[in-house]
Amino acid sequence: MSSPTKPINVIVIGAGFAGLSTAISCHRAGLNVTIYERAPALQPLGDIISFGRNAGLIFARWDRALVDEMLPLSIDLRHHGFRIHKYTGEHVTTQHSVPRDMEAPTINGHRGELHLVLVRYVTERLGVELRLGCEVVSCFEGTPDGEGRAGIELASGEKVYGDVVIGCDGVHSKARELVLGHETKLQSSGYAIFRAWFDNKDIIADPLTRHLCENGDTFNGWIGPDVHFLVSSLKGGKDVCWVLTHKDDSNITDRWSFPGKLADVYKIFEGWDPICRRIVSKTPEDSLIDWKLIWQDPLPTWVSKGGHIALAGDSAHAFLPTSTQGATQALEDGVTIATCLKWAGRERIPEALRAFEKIRYDRVCKVQETGKTTRERWHKASWDEVERNPKSLELPREDWILGHDAEGHAEEMCERIFGDRSGNMRGESKI
Ligand SMILES: Cc1cc2nc3c(=O)[nH]c(=O)nc-3n(C[C@H](O)[C@H](O)[C@H](O)COP(=O)(O)OP(=O)(O)OC[C@H]3O[C@@H](n4cnc5c(N)ncnc54)[C@H](O)[C@@H]3O)c2cc1C
Incomplete structure (x- = not known):
């Protein structure tokens, strides 16, 4: 693990689930973090959002009190299950719920309500600075005094410098333009x-x-x-x-x-x-x-040329709701970014961000595809086939997705890439 020098200053753009996860995880890793959010106030917006048990594991590890607060807001299907019907009304099958695991619960509830639980945790419990009403109009690498390595410019004209910028600014990301060097069409x-x-x-x-x-x-x-x-x-x-x-x-x-x-x-x-x-x-x-x-087809990269700006969450990869994993993958991104920065240290930020991309890229692309496959399984169902195998319409619960421990995996990968658990650096990183 990197030796404790000056802490890394992390600038996070956007206070959605990707931004909050990045901020919480960076704070836990001992980094300085500030979030810049365009909205002047955070309202409980949206409706249903899903967090698989791979997200529940992250929440529970951050703080069991978060899970205690979120579960009463979440749907509880232990008695009812998921009842699936043909559009004409016939009941096809009932998919039963798995027993609740308090170490890694599934949480499905109102996006705004769950979001505000995390916002309060970040600001009130952890004391992380969340600056509202701060629209980021551009981000850049390299700063005039050489002190910071990257920064952002706000609509007010204010410039903020840091060591690393994480663009968690959603599907219509500004940061994406800078990372790729051109606009992308959705x-x-x-x-x-x-x-x-x-x-x-x-x-x-x-x-x-x-x-x-x-x-x-x-x-x-x-x-x-x-x-x-x-x-x-x-x-x-x-x-x-x-x-x-x-x-x-x-x-x-x-x-x-x-x-x-x-x-x-x-x-x-x-x-x-x-x-x-x-x-x-x-x-x-x-x-x-x-x-x-x-x-959005997978982007060629999530990391800027200079290696001090990265994209996370929807700005890097939009998900179809049928994957039920968009918000969860945003959480996994944040956890992974913090782990990579912690291991690489302030002097190796480009290596850290490239490691983040390396650890996450293939997994994210594979999970993204499940949004299409589940939709197609439902929308193109052959009803003769469904009669033979009604369970074919159940929501997939794949262990490679839901059983994934993002933090554990990132730690393991970073140990290989950056050093060993005794705190020794392995010299040249392998990124
Ligand atoms: C208002 C809202 C309602 C939503 N409702 C639902 C829903 O009901 N169900 C569902 O499944 N998904 C919903 N989503 C999307 C869902 O939250 C995301 O797909 C997922 O959680 C990934 O989160 P994210 O943090 O990457 O992106 P987002 O949740 O989109 O968060 C991006 C954040 O960045 C901020 N931002 C954007 N541009 C800038 C800028 N230039 N400067 C500063 N801040 C900026 C945005 O205001 C937002 O808070 C909603 C998103 C938003 C923003």
Whole structure:
């Protein structure tokens, strides 16, 4: 491990899950870290988000109190499981939940609520500086006095210098442009999601939909040709959330999220189990979002030429929701970056960031692909085949994804690359 010299100053752009994970992990590794976030205040925005048990392991290791705070916000399917139906209404199979593991729990809940738990942890518990209302307009390598090695410029004109900049600024990343040296065009994945989150009042008042909420949390899916509809109730059935993934070839511009119209949702449900329309009819129209799904081919690199700027989370790799791993992979990035910086030390930041990319790149690309394979398995289901093997429609639970210990793996790789556990450096790094 690197000898303790001047601590590394880490600048993080963006306070999404990638930015928060990078900040928490860097703080735990004894590095100085500051987050610069464009939003003037952090509101509980969004709706359903998934964290696999590979994320639960990270949360629990950071602090068990985080898990205690997040679990009551998360769906609890120990009694209900995931009930999968054909779009015409026939029940196909029920995928049972795995027993809860407090060392590595699965957490699925409201993005904004879970996000604010982490924000409070970062700012109040760890005392990491989070500067809100700071839009980063550019980042650069090399500084006039040679003191810092990289920095950012804010919309206010203020320049901030540090040793390393981590661009966690989401799918429309500014940092990406600098790392690649050119703008990247986001592509439509050919799909969009209608999504909504609302309280259970109208669902529970209707005898035909009441069962979705009255006995606690539930999760139901209807699979049709090139469409799937997922409905969950959470927090003891108090809140309801649904997502409808369907074909959509709209051009992706700088906007990808729009207010949705219930009339457009009903069109998709022609010929479907009438319960689907009934559930949607309880949705307050102002809670409906039409969210275009982006696909981005893997970038050639996540690290700048000079080696002092790296991308993490969605700015490096956007995920389709059907992978259920976008936010989790963002957490894994942050953990890995901190581990690499800790091992490499302040004098070898480019090696650290290249090690991060080396450790993460293939895994991320492979997990990204599962977003397509799961969608295709559902959208192109052969119903004769499903009759023979109903479990083929279950959500995949692959151990290489969910059983992964990002921190353990990064430690092991860094030991090989940078030194040994006794603290000796191995001279030349192998990056
Ligand atoms: C408001 C919002 C709502 C979302 N809702 C959902 C949801 O309901 N379900 C779901 O699955 N996923 C949702 N996502 C996406 C999801 O959070 C990410 O896909 C995933 O967690 C990876 O996180 P990330 O940190 O890489 O990116 P993001 O979560 O997108 O975070 C990026 C952060 O960087 C900030 N930022 C961007 N540009 C700049 C800049 N120039 N300067 C400073 N800060 C900047 C953004 O304000 C944001 O806070 C949402 C994202 C956002 C920002």
